[in-house]
Amino acid sequence: MKELANKTGNNMERRSFVSSILISLTALFFPKVFGARNKMDKLKDWIFWTDYDAKQHLWGMGIDINKCIGCGRCVNACKEENDVPREPFFFRTWVERYSILKDGETEVDSPKGAIDGFKPSVDENKSVIRSFFVPKLCNQCDNPPCVQVCPVGATFKTEDGVVLVDSDYCIGCRYCIQGCPYGARFLHPETRTAEKCTFCYHRVVIGLKPACVEVCPTQARIFGELKIKASPLARFMRKHAINVLKPALNTEPKVFYANMDKEVR
Secondary structure (H helix, E strand, O other), X not given: OHHHHHHHHHHHHHHHHHHHHHHHHHHHHOHHHHHHHHHHXXXXXXXXXXXXXXXXXXXXXXXXXXXXXXXXXHHHHHHHHHOOOXXXXXXXXXXXXXXXXXXXXXXXXXXXXXXXXXXOOOOOOOOEEEEEEEEXXXXXXXXXXXXXXXXOOOEEEOOOOOEEEOOOOOOOOOHHHHHOOOOOOEEOOOXXXXXXXXXXXXXXXXXXXXXXXHHOOOOOEEEEEOOOOOOHHHHHHHHOOEEOOOXXXXXXXXXXXXXXXXXXX
């Protein structure tokens, strides 16, 4: 009996050892299998006390370029709401000024991301025939390149269409930063993990608007549902000719621009 018990114990130990090796190898070569499951569990824990059901929503944002005045309030609000570093090169959202010159050239500037707004151009040698402001942010792509290139599954898309980053999984490799065609990501200088706009997801799941939308004095940003035809965003898209940034890339952005000139890139 003692010999049988020893054999049984040894077999159990071998099976346990082999099982742990297989799990480790699976996690090593297929990290997204484990990452996605744990991330969705985290999200469920995060919003468990609300009636929010991600499957019932599909979020997007519209931007009316004609209404943007380049005041920078959206940039400030985003930094405050999301604890974005105050240094001038870390932004979840920023604003660019496009200046169309008489000779046909286009100049683009964004001093400090427009956090302090814009000063009038004083270069008398340049004849500006038109200028306008273009807010930029993560485009929350339906076919996101950042998700595809992340080697550990830290970047993922939720059921309601928002692309998020799990900082517990992110290893700071910067692949997603390089893979984003919109320049919408940065590496946080303290956590050394990737960051980007999340549509203020922590606000959205409790029924609030993103901070940048809330503070816009001209209502240049419209946030809402893409599934509901009567939503403010759906009405905005029906009333305007809509464009997206870099459509040829087929990333299927969910940030939609109205009154966008062909010079915008």
